[in-house]
Amino acid sequence: MIYKNPKSRRVNSFSYVYKKIKPEIPHFPNYVDIELTNNCNLHCKMCPRNIAQRPKGFMSEKLFKKIVDECNRSRTYPIRLIGFGEPLIHPEIRKFIQYIKNKHGLRLHITTNGLLLTKEIRKSILDWNVDSIIVSMQGLTESEYKDTRGCDWSTLERNLKTFNRYRRKNRAKPYLQITTTVDSVNEKDKKEFLTKWLPLVDAVSIGKTNWAIVNQNIPKQQQYVQCTEVNHLIQVSWDGKVSCCCGDYDDALTIGNVNTESIRDIWNKSERLKCIRELLKDKGNKTLNPCFKCIPTYEKFD
Numbered sequence: 001m002i003y004k005n006p007k008s009r010r011v012n013s014f015s016y017v018y019k020k021i022k023p024e025i026p027h028f029p030n031y032v033d034i035e036l037t038n039n040c041n042l043h044c045k046m047c048p049r050n051i052a053q054r055p056k057g058f059m060s061e062k063l064f065k066k067i068v069d070e071c072n073r074s075r076t077y078p079i080r081l082i083g084f085g086e087p088l089i090h091p092e093i094r095k096f097i098q099y100i101k102n103k104h105g106l107r108l109h110i111t112t113n114g115l116l117l118t119k120e121i122r123k124s125i126l127d128w129n130v131d132s133i134i135v136s137m138q139g140l141t142e143s144e145y146k147d148t149r150g151c152d153w154s155t156l157e158r159n160l161k162t163f164n165r166y167r168r169k170n171r172a173k174p175y176l177q178i179t180t181t182v183d184s185v186n187e188k189d190k191k192e193f194l195t196k197w198l199p200l201v202d203a204v205s206i207g208k209t210n211w212a213i214v215n216q217n218i219p220k221q222q223q224y225v226q227c228t229e230v231n232h233l234i235q236v237s238w239d240g241k242v243s244c245c246c247g248d249y250d251d252a253l254t255i256g257n258v259n260t261e262s263i264r265d266i267w268n269k270s271e272r273l274k275c276i277r278e279l280l281k282d283k284g285n286k287t288l289n290p291c292f293k294c295i296p297t298y299e300k301f302d
Contacts, residue, residue: 001206003194008202012175014109014132017078025231025277028074028264033235033246034067035059035083036090042113044138045148046181046211048249048290049084058090059238063259065099067236070263072104080109083235084249088116094124101128111136115151117159126166130174135160135201137180138209140189144182160200176201181209210293227280227291234267242266244273245291252289 021030037058040049071079079100081087087110090096100108110125114135117125125133135156138148145153160176167176178201180193190206198204230244237243240259241251248254255273256266267273276288285291 003198003204003206005198005202007199010172010175010202012132012177012202013107013173014078014175017107021228021232023231027268028076029234029267030076030232031078031080032067032071032076032263033080033082033233034064035085035235035237036064036081036087036093036096037238038083038085039089040084040086040113041089041115042086042149042151044150046138046209047084048247052084052250054237054251055239056085057238059240061092061095063240064092064096067258067263068100068104068106072106074264077107078109079106080111082109082111082246083237085238086113086116088112088121094121097124097128097130101130107131109133113137113149114156114159117163122163122166125174126169129172132175133177135176135178137178139180140182140186140193140206157200160197164200175203177203177205179205179207181207183209183211227285227294230273230277230280234263236263244276247290247294249290253291 017031038049038052038054038056039058043050068079087093097108100106108130109132110130111134137145137153139145142153167174178197185206194204229246233246235243235246235248236258237251240257241254242256242258242263243251243253244255245253253276255270258266279287280291285294
Protein backbone atom coordinates (compact mmCIF):
# COMPACT_ATOMS: atom_id res chain seq x y z
CA MET A 1 0.00 0.00 0.00
CA ILE A 2 1.33 3.45 -0.96
CA TYR A 3 0.49 6.56 1.06
CA LYS A 4 1.27 9.92 -0.54
CA ASN A 5 2.12 13.11 1.28
CA PRO A 6 -0.86 15.38 0.51
CA LYS A 7 1.34 18.48 0.79
CA SER A 8 3.93 17.26 -1.70
CA ARG A 9 3.86 18.62 -5.25
CA ARG A 10 6.75 16.53 -6.51
CA VAL A 11 6.19 13.99 -9.27
CA ASN A 12 8.05 10.70 -9.38
CA SER A 13 9.57 10.62 -12.86
CA PHE A 14 10.18 6.88 -12.48
CA SER A 15 6.44 6.28 -12.29
CA TYR A 16 6.35 7.30 -15.96
CA VAL A 17 9.05 4.72 -16.69
CA TYR A 18 7.02 1.92 -15.12
CA LYS A 19 3.76 3.02 -16.75
CA LYS A 20 5.30 3.08 -20.22
CA ILE A 21 6.48 -0.53 -20.03
CA LYS A 22 4.71 -2.61 -22.68
CA PRO A 23 3.99 -6.36 -22.66
CA GLU A 24 6.26 -6.87 -25.65
CA ILE A 25 9.93 -7.55 -24.93
CA PRO A 26 11.97 -4.50 -26.03
CA HIS A 27 15.26 -4.67 -27.94
CA PHE A 28 17.06 -3.31 -24.87
CA PRO A 29 16.01 -3.43 -21.18
CA ASN A 30 13.55 -0.75 -20.15
CA TYR A 31 15.86 0.05 -17.26
CA VAL A 32 19.08 -1.30 -15.82
CA ASP A 33 19.81 -2.03 -12.15
CA ILE A 34 23.44 -1.58 -11.12
CA GLU A 35 24.73 -3.15 -7.91
CA LEU A 36 27.72 -0.98 -6.99
CA THR A 37 28.57 -3.29 -4.11
CA ASN A 38 27.17 -6.16 -2.08
CA ASN A 39 28.78 -4.78 1.07
CA CYS A 40 26.52 -3.06 3.57
CA ASN A 41 26.70 -1.08 6.79
CA LEU A 42 23.81 -3.12 8.25
CA HIS A 43 23.10 -6.80 8.92
CA CYS A 44 19.31 -7.04 8.66
CA LYS A 45 17.77 -10.31 9.81
CA MET A 46 15.65 -10.85 6.69
CA CYS A 47 18.37 -9.91 4.20
CA PRO A 48 19.66 -12.67 1.88
CA ARG A 49 23.18 -11.32 2.32
CA ASN A 50 23.18 -13.44 5.48
CA ILE A 51 23.15 -16.66 3.47
CA ALA A 52 24.71 -15.56 0.16
CA GLN A 53 27.88 -17.37 -0.88
CA ARG A 54 29.17 -15.10 -3.63
CA PRO A 55 32.26 -12.93 -3.03
CA LYS A 56 31.88 -9.36 -1.78
CA GLY A 57 33.41 -6.41 -3.53
CA PHE A 58 32.99 -3.03 -5.20
CA MET A 59 32.31 -2.31 -8.88
CA SER A 60 35.27 -0.78 -10.68
CA GLU A 61 34.99 2.64 -12.28
CA LYS A 62 35.88 1.13 -15.68
CA LEU A 63 33.07 -1.41 -15.53
CA PHE A 64 30.60 1.15 -14.22
CA LYS A 65 31.31 3.54 -17.09
CA LYS A 66 31.03 0.73 -19.63
CA ILE A 67 27.53 -0.08 -18.40
CA VAL A 68 26.37 3.54 -18.26
CA ASP A 69 27.85 4.37 -21.67
CA GLU A 70 25.98 1.49 -23.30
CA CYS A 71 22.74 2.51 -21.62
CA ASN A 72 23.24 6.00 -23.01
CA ARG A 73 23.99 4.76 -26.54
CA SER A 74 20.91 2.56 -26.46
CA ARG A 75 18.75 5.46 -25.26
CA THR A 76 17.84 3.66 -22.06
CA TYR A 77 17.46 6.63 -19.79
CA PRO A 78 16.55 4.97 -16.47
CA ILE A 79 19.29 3.55 -14.26
CA ARG A 80 18.75 2.33 -10.71
CA LEU A 81 21.55 2.02 -8.19
CA ILE A 82 20.20 -0.91 -6.22
CA GLY A 83 21.17 -4.45 -5.30
CA PHE A 84 22.27 -6.52 -2.31
CA GLY A 85 24.38 -3.86 -0.69
CA GLU A 86 24.33 -0.20 0.27
CA PRO A 87 25.24 1.91 -2.81
CA LEU A 88 26.24 4.95 -0.74
CA ILE A 89 29.03 2.90 0.84
CA HIS A 90 30.90 2.79 -2.49
CA PRO A 91 33.98 5.08 -2.26
CA GLU A 92 33.24 6.54 -5.74
CA ILE A 93 29.51 7.08 -5.27
CA ARG A 94 29.69 10.84 -5.75
CA LYS A 95 31.73 10.48 -8.94
CA PHE A 96 29.31 7.85 -10.22
CA ILE A 97 26.27 10.04 -9.58
CA GLN A 98 27.93 12.88 -11.45
CA TYR A 99 28.82 10.61 -14.37
CA ILE A 100 25.24 9.41 -14.81
CA LYS A 101 23.59 12.79 -14.41
CA ASN A 102 26.14 15.34 -15.66
CA LYS A 103 27.95 13.31 -18.33
CA HIS A 104 24.89 11.66 -19.86
CA GLY A 105 21.80 13.22 -18.25
CA LEU A 106 20.23 9.81 -17.63
CA ARG A 107 17.32 9.32 -15.27
CA LEU A 108 18.66 8.00 -11.95
CA HIS A 109 17.12 6.24 -8.96
CA ILE A 110 18.93 5.21 -5.77
CA THR A 111 17.72 2.79 -3.10
CA THR A 112 19.46 3.27 0.24
CA ASN A 113 18.99 2.59 3.95
CA GLY A 114 19.48 6.33 4.48
CA LEU A 115 22.07 6.08 7.23
CA LEU A 116 24.93 7.36 5.04
CA LEU A 117 23.31 10.53 3.75
CA THR A 118 26.33 12.64 4.70
CA LYS A 119 26.72 16.28 3.80
CA GLU A 120 28.93 15.40 0.81
CA ILE A 121 26.60 12.74 -0.59
CA ARG A 122 23.55 14.89 0.05
CA LYS A 123 25.18 17.71 -1.91
CA SER A 124 25.90 15.41 -4.87
CA ILE A 125 22.32 14.13 -4.91
CA LEU A 126 20.89 17.65 -4.90
CA ASP A 127 23.48 19.31 -7.14
CA TRP A 128 23.18 16.66 -9.87
CA ASN A 129 19.38 16.36 -9.69
CA VAL A 130 19.01 12.69 -8.82
CA ASP A 131 15.45 11.86 -9.86
CA SER A 132 14.27 9.40 -7.23
CA ILE A 133 15.38 7.99 -3.89
CA ILE A 134 13.86 5.17 -1.87
CA VAL A 135 14.86 4.86 1.77
CA SER A 136 14.37 1.27 2.90
CA MET A 137 13.19 0.70 6.47
CA GLN A 138 11.78 -2.20 8.46
CA GLY A 139 8.76 -2.45 10.72
CA LEU A 140 6.41 0.26 11.94
CA THR A 141 7.95 0.96 15.34
CA GLU A 142 11.41 1.84 16.54
CA SER A 143 11.65 -1.45 18.44
CA GLU A 144 10.79 -3.46 15.29
CA TYR A 145 13.33 -1.47 13.29
CA LYS A 146 16.01 -1.94 15.92
CA ASP A 147 15.28 -5.65 16.25
CA THR A 148 15.59 -6.41 12.53
CA ARG A 149 18.28 -3.88 11.58
CA GLY A 150 20.37 -3.71 14.72
CA CYS A 151 20.20 0.08 15.14
CA ASP A 152 17.75 2.75 16.21
CA TRP A 153 16.19 5.13 13.74
CA SER A 154 17.38 8.37 15.34
CA THR A 155 20.22 8.68 12.80
CA LEU A 156 17.85 8.05 9.91
CA GLU A 157 15.33 10.56 11.25
CA ARG A 158 18.03 13.18 11.64
CA ASN A 159 19.34 12.51 8.12
CA LEU A 160 15.89 12.75 6.54
CA LYS A 161 15.03 15.96 8.37
CA THR A 162 18.30 17.54 7.25
CA PHE A 163 17.92 16.23 3.71
CA ASN A 164 14.34 17.49 3.50
CA ARG A 165 15.38 20.93 4.71
CA TYR A 166 17.92 21.29 1.92
CA ARG A 167 15.64 19.60 -0.60
CA ARG A 168 13.09 22.39 -0.28
CA LYS A 169 15.45 24.64 -2.23
CA ASN A 170 15.14 22.23 -5.17
CA ARG A 171 11.40 21.89 -5.59
CA ALA A 172 11.47 19.31 -8.35
CA LYS A 173 13.98 16.63 -7.32
CA PRO A 174 14.55 14.14 -5.93
CA TYR A 175 11.29 12.35 -5.31
CA LEU A 176 11.77 10.78 -1.89
CA GLN A 177 9.94 7.66 -0.71
CA ILE A 178 10.17 5.42 2.34
CA THR A 179 9.45 1.72 1.95
CA THR A 180 8.98 -0.58 4.90
CA THR A 181 7.82 -4.16 5.28
CA VAL A 182 6.08 -5.87 8.18
CA ASP A 183 4.72 -9.29 9.14
CA SER A 184 1.30 -7.85 9.96
CA VAL A 185 -0.24 -4.41 10.20
CA ASN A 186 -1.27 -2.91 13.51
CA GLU A 187 -3.52 0.05 12.66
CA LYS A 188 -2.34 2.11 15.65
CA ASP A 189 1.32 1.56 14.77
CA LYS A 190 0.64 2.30 11.11
CA LYS A 191 -1.05 5.60 11.94
CA GLU A 192 1.81 6.67 14.20
CA PHE A 193 4.38 5.60 11.60
CA LEU A 194 2.71 7.66 8.88
CA THR A 195 2.32 10.64 11.19
CA LYS A 196 6.02 10.55 11.97
CA TRP A 197 7.56 9.85 8.56
CA LEU A 198 5.15 10.95 5.81
CA PRO A 199 5.74 14.72 6.37
CA LEU A 200 9.48 14.15 5.66
CA VAL A 201 9.00 12.42 2.30
CA ASP A 202 6.73 12.36 -0.75
CA ALA A 203 5.32 8.87 -0.20
CA VAL A 204 5.46 5.85 2.10
CA SER A 205 4.98 2.21 1.05
CA ILE A 206 4.06 -0.56 3.50
CA GLY A 207 4.35 -4.17 2.35
CA LYS A 208 5.04 -7.73 3.43
CA THR A 209 8.36 -8.93 4.79
CA ASN A 210 9.61 -11.94 2.87
CA TRP A 211 11.35 -14.25 5.35
CA ALA A 212 11.31 -17.18 2.93
CA ILE A 213 14.82 -16.59 1.65
CA VAL A 214 16.53 -16.77 5.04
CA ASN A 215 14.32 -19.27 6.86
CA GLN A 216 13.24 -21.45 3.89
CA ASN A 217 9.59 -21.14 4.98
CA ILE A 218 8.16 -20.90 1.49
CA PRO A 219 4.96 -18.79 1.30
CA LYS A 220 1.77 -20.46 0.10
CA GLN A 221 0.52 -18.23 -2.67
CA GLN A 222 -3.20 -18.52 -3.38
CA GLN A 223 -2.69 -17.27 -6.90
CA TYR A 224 0.36 -17.43 -9.15
CA VAL A 225 1.69 -13.97 -10.00
CA GLN A 226 3.58 -14.15 -13.28
CA CYS A 227 6.96 -12.44 -13.19
CA THR A 228 7.33 -9.62 -15.70
CA GLU A 229 10.78 -8.43 -14.64
CA VAL A 230 12.45 -10.94 -16.97
CA ASN A 231 10.89 -9.04 -19.89
CA HIS A 232 12.03 -5.53 -19.05
CA LEU A 233 15.03 -5.31 -16.69
CA ILE A 234 18.45 -6.69 -15.90
CA GLN A 235 20.57 -6.39 -12.78
CA VAL A 236 24.34 -6.10 -13.11
CA SER A 237 26.22 -7.30 -10.03
CA TRP A 238 29.33 -5.50 -8.79
CA ASP A 239 31.61 -7.97 -10.62
CA GLY A 240 29.81 -7.74 -13.95
CA LYS A 241 27.57 -10.80 -13.81
CA VAL A 242 24.14 -10.12 -15.27
CA SER A 243 20.89 -11.49 -13.84
CA CYS A 244 17.32 -11.17 -15.06
CA CYS A 245 15.99 -10.90 -11.49
CA CYS A 246 16.32 -8.19 -8.83
CA GLY A 247 16.00 -10.91 -6.17
CA ASP A 248 18.88 -13.04 -7.43
CA TYR A 249 21.11 -12.73 -4.37
CA ASP A 250 23.55 -15.55 -5.23
CA ASP A 251 23.96 -15.46 -9.04
CA ALA A 252 21.56 -18.37 -9.54
CA LEU A 253 19.96 -16.73 -12.60
CA THR A 254 23.09 -15.43 -14.30
CA ILE A 255 22.51 -14.86 -18.02
CA GLY A 256 25.80 -13.23 -19.02
CA ASN A 257 28.72 -11.01 -18.01
CA VAL A 258 29.21 -7.41 -19.13
CA ASN A 259 32.97 -7.70 -18.75
CA THR A 260 33.02 -9.75 -21.95
CA GLU A 261 29.60 -9.11 -23.53
CA SER A 262 27.38 -6.15 -24.27
CA ILE A 263 24.07 -5.69 -22.47
CA ARG A 264 22.31 -5.74 -25.83
CA ASP A 265 23.81 -9.10 -26.82
CA ILE A 266 23.01 -10.65 -23.44
CA TRP A 267 19.46 -9.35 -23.60
CA ASN A 268 18.78 -10.60 -27.11
CA LYS A 269 20.97 -13.69 -27.45
CA SER A 270 21.10 -15.39 -24.04
CA GLU A 271 19.56 -18.84 -24.38
CA ARG A 272 19.31 -19.10 -20.60
CA LEU A 273 17.26 -15.92 -20.47
CA LYS A 274 14.91 -17.27 -23.13
CA CYS A 275 14.52 -20.49 -21.14
CA ILE A 276 13.77 -18.62 -17.89
CA ARG A 277 11.14 -16.50 -19.63
CA GLU A 278 9.40 -19.58 -21.00
CA LEU A 279 9.44 -21.31 -17.61
CA LEU A 280 7.93 -18.31 -15.85
CA LYS A 281 5.20 -17.98 -18.46
CA ASP A 282 4.14 -21.53 -17.68
CA LYS A 283 4.16 -21.26 -13.86
CA GLY A 284 7.66 -22.71 -13.74
CA ASN A 285 8.74 -20.52 -10.84
CA LYS A 286 8.86 -23.58 -8.57
CA THR A 287 11.78 -24.93 -10.57
CA LEU A 288 13.87 -21.77 -10.29
CA ASN A 289 15.87 -20.39 -7.38
CA PRO A 290 15.14 -17.82 -5.96
CA CYS A 291 11.84 -17.56 -7.89
CA PHE A 292 10.10 -20.21 -5.78
CA LYS A 293 10.63 -18.00 -2.70
CA CYS A 294 9.30 -14.82 -4.28
CA ILE A 295 6.26 -12.87 -3.08
CA PRO A 296 4.76 -9.61 -4.47
CA THR A 297 5.95 -7.46 -1.57
CA TYR A 298 4.34 -4.11 -2.34
CA GLU A 299 1.40 -4.94 -4.58
CA LYS A 300 -0.97 -5.27 -1.64
CA PHE A 301 -1.05 -6.34 1.96
CA ASP A 302 -3.51 -9.07 2.92
